[in-house]
Amino acid sequence: MKLIIQIPCLNEAETLAIALTDLPRKVAGFDSVEWLVIDDGSSDDTAEVARRHGVDHVIRHHVNRGLAEAFMTGIDACVQLGADVIVNTDADNQYCGGDIPTLTAPVLAGEAEIVIGARPISEIEHFSWIKKILQRLGSWAVRMASGTQVADAPSGFRAISREAAIRLHVFSSYTYTLETIIQAGQSNMRVISVPVRTNGDLRPSRLVKSISNYVKRSLMTILRMFVVYRPLAFFAWVASMFLAIGFIAGLRFLFYYMSGSGSGHIQSVILSALCIIVGLLFAMMGLIGDLIATNRKLLERIDIKLQRIERQQKLTGTTEGGRDTIPALQAGRASSA
Numbered sequence: 001m002k003l004i005i006q007i008p009c010l011n012e013a014e015t016l017a018i019a020l021t022d023l024p025r026k027v028a029g030f031d032s033v034e035w036l037v038i039d040d041g042s043s044d045d046t047a048e049v050a051r052r053h054g055v056d057h058v059i060r061h062h063v064n065r066g067l068a069e070a071f072m073t074g075i076d077a078c079v080q081l082g083a084d085v086i087v088n089t090d091a092d093n094q095y096c097g098g099d100i101p102t103l104t105a106p107v108l109a110g111e112a113e114i115v116i117g118a119r120p121i122s123e124i125e126h127f128s129w130i131k132k133i134l135q136r137l138g139s140w141a142v143r144m145a146s147g148t149q150v151a152d153a154p155s156g157f158r159a160i161s162r163e164a165a166i167r168l169h170v171f172s173s174y175t176y177t178l179e180t181i182i183q184a185g186q187s188n189m190r191v192i193s194v195p196v197r198t199n200g201d202l203r204p205s206r207l208v209k210s211i212s213n214y215v216k217r218s219l220m221t222i223l224r225m226f227v228v229y230r231p232l233a234f235f236a237w238v239a240s241m242f243l244a245i246g247f248i249a250g251l252r253f254l255f256y257y258m259s260g261s262g263s264g265h266i267q268s269v270i271l272s273a274l275c276i277i278v279g280l281l282f283a284m285m286g287l288i289g290d291l292i293a294t295n296r297k298l299l300e301r302i303d304i305k306l307q308r309i310e311r312q313q314k315l316t317g318t319t320e321g322g323r324d325t326i327p328a329l330q331a332g333r334a335s336s337a
Contacts, residue, residue, distance in 0.1 A: 003030040003104065004057075004083040007037050008070035012091035013044040019090070020053045022097035022199070029101075029108045030085070036077060037091075040070035046091075057081065071176040075165050079307065086160045095119075095157040096197040103159040106192055113164040113189045116150050116181070117157035117196035138218055142178050145222050146185025151193040153181055164189055166307050167300060171224070178221050186229035228296075231289025239282035246275030 005023055009016060020035065027033050036057040037050040041064035050058050059077055061070065071088065078086045085107050089095050095117060106112040121135050135154060142153035154177045160168070167187060170176045184191050226234045250272035256265045 001030045001032075001084045001108075002082055003027055003033045003085050003087065004078040004081060005033065005035050005087045005089060005100070006071075006074035006078055007035070007089055007091050008040060008067055008074060009037055009042060009046045009050075009091045010040045010064060010067075010070070011042045011044045011046060013042070013046050013049050015093055016046060016049050016091045017053055019093040019097075020050070020055065022093055023089075024097055024100055027101050027104060029104065034081070034083075036074055036081070038070045038074045038077075040064055040067070066172075066174060068170045068172045068174060068176040068179070072168070072170050075160070075168060079162060079165050080310075083165075084162050086162075086165055088156060088158050088160070090156050093199050096199055099157075099196040100159075102194055102196065103157065106194065107159050107161050111190070112192040113161045114180070114184050114191045115159040116152060116191065116193045117155050118151040118193040119155055119157075119196060119198050121152065134215060138178070138215075141218075141222055142181050145225060146182040146191070148181060148185040148191045149193065150181055150191060153178055155196075157196055163304075166304050169300070171228070172221055174217050174221070178218055179225060182222065182225040183229065186225070227289065229293065231293055232286045235282045235286030235289060239279045239286065242275045242279035242282060246272045246279060249275065 007016070007019065012019075016037070023035060025033050034056040035054070036059065037047070037055045039047045039050070039058065039060040041061045047058050047060055057077065059073060061073065065073075074088070075086060085104055087100055087103060089097070089100075099117065103115050103117055106115050121132050135152070139151060139153040142148075143150060154175075156177055164184065167189070168180055168183065170179055170183075172179055181191060249268045253265050253268035253272065256268075
């Protein structure tokens, strides 16, 4: 069993060494533990710091592509490097590396495919009271959207099984935390939370530049996931509101028409026709979205099968064209440095 601990980084030369010092080289249940750093277009010596401190794999983006893209670059690389379990953590040493065995234990036991480390939000001193409330509200919203019981949805400290990693696809470039949970829940993956500890604050968050911006982006992520994974339900709900307004306006006109004063309420007919047409258009969008979602699921299954075949070829030493088949990092997504 191989565990790979991945760390997405952007200009983390000052804190990365501290985070790496806290990471384990041996974890119960694993034969080997490797580290992987994704340098997301840093302008400092992040990659060099990683190499000096014994990181096994360093991947660089030549330009900054965002946290979510860096996360997925790491996930793809870990899968191709043969990881059975992947742990994602932050370069600012926010999470306690000693809790990695706690994080991976449910995956090893087959109890979960994704395990999210739940921070003691109420005890974190550098979190303002507004941020603590928003963290709880955000986690509640993600639980409702995903159908999971994740206690700390924005937490980036998580363990992911190989099968779950293959099935994950992140569309946003901003953050992966909420999107992956909603996607996992909608895909019927087993997602659980375990309590973890946190370390002292080394620097301000770069993701949450302002509370209003973070809330807006988070709400858009949740809305987008509903459209992607449950388009029929989403558009049917919107369509039903317009159709209801249309029918009410139509009934209002009929009431006045039957009372002999319908000529003064022609606007109700116009409103009714407009709302019914818009409602039907939303319903059609839901049907088309549902067909697209079905096609996406089929493509995901094909992708999973292809990755399993590549894995099997690697394990059995299958050759192609007289040469060993060597897994390569996704072209265009990352380059080794």
